[in-house]
Amino acid sequence: MLGHMAGRPRSFDRDTALAVAVEQFWRHGYDETSIASLTAAMGVTPPSLYAAFGDKHRLFEEASALYFARTCEGVDRAMALPGARDAVARMLDDTARAHAAPGTPPGCMLLTEPRLAAQRDAVQATIVERLDRGVRDGDLPPGTDTTALARFLVAVMRGMSGHARDGGTLDELLGIAASALAALPSPAPSAQHPSA
Amino acid sequence: MLGHMAGRPRSFDRDTALAVAVEQFWRHGYDETSIASLTAAMGVTPPSLYAAFGDKHRLFEEASALYFARTCEGVDRAMALPGARDAVARMLDDTARAHAAPGTPPGCMLLTEPRLAAQRDAVQATIVERLDRGVRDGDLPPGTDTTALARFLVAVMRGMSGHARDGGTLDELLGIAASALAALPSPAPSAQHPSA
DNA sequence: CTCATTCTGTAGCGATCACTATTGATTGAC
DNA sequence: GTCAATCAATAGTGATCGCTACAGAATGAG
Numbered sequence: 001m002l003g004h005m006a007g008r009p010r011s012f013d014r015d016t017a018l019a020v021a022v023e024q025f026w027r028h029g030y031d032e033t034s035i036a037s038l039t040a041a042m043g044v045t046p047p048s049l050y051a052a053f054g055d056k057h058r059l060f061e062e063a064s065a066l067y068f069a070r071t072c073e074g075v076d077r078a079m080a081l082p083g084a085r086d087a088v089a090r091m092l093d094d095t096a097r098a099h100a101a102p103g104t105p106p107g108c109m110l111l112t113e114p115r116l117a118a119q120r121d122a123v124q125a126t127i128v129e130r131l132d133r134g135v136r137d138g139d140l141p142p143g144t145d146t147t148a149l150a151r152f153l154v155a156v157m158r159g160m161s162g163h164a165r166d167g168g169t170l171d172e173l174l175g176i177a178a179s180a181l182a183a184l185p186s187p188a189p190s191a192q193h194p195s196a
Numbered sequence: 197m198l199g200h201m202a203g204r205p206r207s208f209d210r211d212t213a214l215a216v217a218v219e220q221f222w223r224h225g226y227d228e229t230s231i232a233s234l235t236a237a238m239g240v241t242p243p244s245l246y247a248a249f250g251d252k253h254r255l256f257e258e259a260s261a262l263y264f265a266r267t268c269e270g271v272d273r274a275m276a277l278p279g280a281r282d283a284v285a286r287m288l289d290d291t292a293r294a295h296a297a298p299g300t301p302p303g304c305m306l307l308t309e310p311r312l313a314a315q316r317d318a319v320q321a322t323i324v325e326r327l328d329r330g331v332r333d334g335d336l337p338p339g340t341d342t343t344a345l346a347r348f349l350v351a352v353m354r355g356m357s358g359h360a361r362d363g364g365t366l367d368e369l370l371g372i373a374a375s376a377l378a379a380l381p382s383p384a385p386s387a388q389h390p391s392a
Numbered sequence: 393c394t395c396a397t398t399c400t401g402t403a404g405c406g407a408t409c410a411c412t413a414t415t416g417a418t419t420g421a422c
Numbered sequence: 423g424t425c426a427a428t429c430a431a432t433a434g435t436g437a438t439c440g441c442t443a444c445a446g447a448a449t450g451a452g
Contacts, residue, residue, distance in 0.1 A: 007428025008418040035410055045431055117362040151368055152375035155355025162354045166313040179348035183379035203398025204448040231440055241401055
């Protein structure tokens with residue numbers, strides 16, 4: 001029942017074509033990416049695209065899910081650092097470098113595309129969890145509004161994405177990241193560990 | 197030579213129609229605003245629109261210039277406050293309230309529209325001037341990278357605009373503004389005035 | 393009044409949008 | 423081989439894009 005495969009095999013690699021679609025949506029956004037430009041960039045004719053990916057919306061969902069998964073990997077890696085400040089600093093630094101990386105579109109698809117608010121919320125939730133741990137560890141002052149702080153960090157990264165799209169350089173993005181880091185509240189000035 | 201005006205007078209108020217165009221471009225962006233939606237919202241037929249405003253691009257330029265002028269008024273008013281910190285705090289507070297104001301589209305047209313990078317640079321330059329004055333006044337530490345700091349503030353406001361478009365509340369925007377204010381460097385801890 | 397001028401609305405221009413009917417090519421099953 | 427199944431390419435669907443030709447309506451100048 002399962003192995004009744006037959007017929008002409010597809011002439012293109014689906015994952016490669018999807019990666020091209022990610023790059024298109026990333027660079028131009030959902031609305032400004034047309035089926036014609038997608039098929040041209042992917043090297044696939046419209047009927048093949050529709051057979052392989054459904055319609056434009058489903059292709060975008062698949063592409064954005066792939067982009068989201070990669071983004072979460074990076075965020076999780078940064079958040080795994082032992083100190084809360086170091087984790088945030090790493091996340092901001094990685095963000096700056098990713099937004100200005102040559103060979104990829106400037107900015108961040110997740111932070112730019114209006115349709116991906118749910119994914120932005122998910123990233124924010126991840127940051128909140130890490131900040132909460134930072135409060136428990138004494139890296140951040142008790143009573144810190146971690147939700148507000150995470151929202152601020154997402155806003156800064158979104159601003160970094162926009163600045164990258166405006167042609168901002170890596171140095172400028174790193175400067176924004178450094179300024180944002182200064183907004184993190186410090187724990188009690190004379191105690192580095194919560195043992196006191 | 198000059199007063200040879202004749203012919204049928206236009207049936208709509210040009211400034212009112214332009215205000216409607218501002219609202220449309222503000223809410224939906226340049227690309228997502230069609231001539232059809234503009235004419236419907238403005239209560240004007242396409243030929244009248246083209247006769248009064250040229251083409252879509254020139255209408256957008258006129259609308260964005262009007263929006264830009266109003267924005268600059270607000271920024272200038274905040275920047276005129278005596279203390280640099282107060283000036284920045286006012287700007288961030290005004291921004292939060294403007295981005296969440298009921299009756300107007302969420303977010304900021306200047307900070308959202310990719311085509312308006314030059315206007316964003318102009319706002320940043322205004323902030324740099326104010327921060328430079330803050331350094332001279334002793335409100336900010338000597339040697340402060342005012343350009344980097346202004347760039348950070350613009351990035352935060354852009355993030356606030358995006359968050360407002362995602363449905364963020366005024367309280368959330370004010371929280372982002374408060375966090376950003378904490379990133380401002382403080383002058384020498386024991387001197388409030390540069391006379392010492 | 394007449395007449396030139398300017399605006400108005402209808403109607404439609406070519407181009408592009410997302411999407412697909414159709415035909416022919418290429419495969420494995422038998 | 424024969425056949426069913428699957429994909430590829432051409433071509434074109436109706437809808438919408440920005441924009442405009444055209445003809446009629448409304449004005450001031452003479």
